[in-house]
Amino acid sequence: MNGNEAGGKQPMAVLFNIPEIDIAKGLAMTGGRPEFYLQILKQYCKDAENRLPFIEKTDDLHLFATHMHALKGASASIGAGGMSARAAEMEKAGKEGNIALINEKQAAFYTELTRLIGDIRAALESQEKESADNSFLRLITDLKKALEAENIASIEKFLNELEKENIRKNLESSTIDSLDKISDDVLMSEYESAGITVQEIIDSFIKKGN
Numbered sequence: 001m002n003g004n005e006a007g008g009k010q011p012m013a014v015l016f017n018i019p020e021i022d023i024a025k026g027l028a029m030t031g032g033r034p035e036f037y038l039q040i041l042k043q044y045c046k047d048a049e050n051r052l053p054f055i056e057k058t059d060d061l062h063l064f065a066t067h068m069h070a071l072k073g074a075s076a077s078i079g080a081g082g083m084s085a086r087a088a089e090m091e092k093a094g095k096e097g098n099i100a101l102i103n104e105k106q107a108a109f110y111t112e113l114t115r116l117i118g119d120i121r122a123a124l125e126s127q128e129k130e131s132a133d134n135s136f137l138r139l140i141t142d143l144k145k146a147l148e149a150e151n152i153a154s155i156e157k158f159l160n161e162l163e164k165e166n167i168r169k170n171l172e173s174s175t176i177d178s179l180d181k182i183s184d185d186v187l188m189s190e191y192e193s194a195g196i197t198v199q200e201i202i203d204s205f206i207k208k209g210n
Helices: 023-029 034-055 061-078 081-096 099-149 152-162 173-187 191-209
Strands: none
Touching: 023 034, 023 061, 034 061, 034 099, 061 081, 061 099, 081 099, 099 152, 099 191, 152 173, 173 191
């Protein structure tokens, strides 16, 4: 995955790589708004997964074709042209009662859709982790500047932000221990010591990023 900024500031061309999906096309079809496109991808996974049981059934070809029609449109909207084309083929077969073609391609379609859902979810989880890391690194860097200036109000502000669950949940236990040490040092007005620990955290994150 390419590095990106949180809060919808990612480059328009590529957020990350997902096999079978043209990210640039998907972005364009959702108004060029990365944060909205990410929500569409999440919804696609949920919707497609709910349709999987119906893809295995051919006792109601009208219902089968209806689900394929929905998958055709949804897949096209996220930039998954290949999946959209396959869904269109299965929709046509359902409408025409072409059981032979459905039986021939049904299992492969189910497998490919399941794989696509998994690939999207893996990419989304990675993107969310990277976004959280970027937010943490910005906060810890701002805390370092506040410590150097001995700006008490800003120090308290950034420490409070670093206490939030959405920030801490992705951190290693050693980093959390370091944050606790920083808070203790600040309480004792040991700003220089706190600054050293902050720099160690920053260096560690930069090293991992490389």
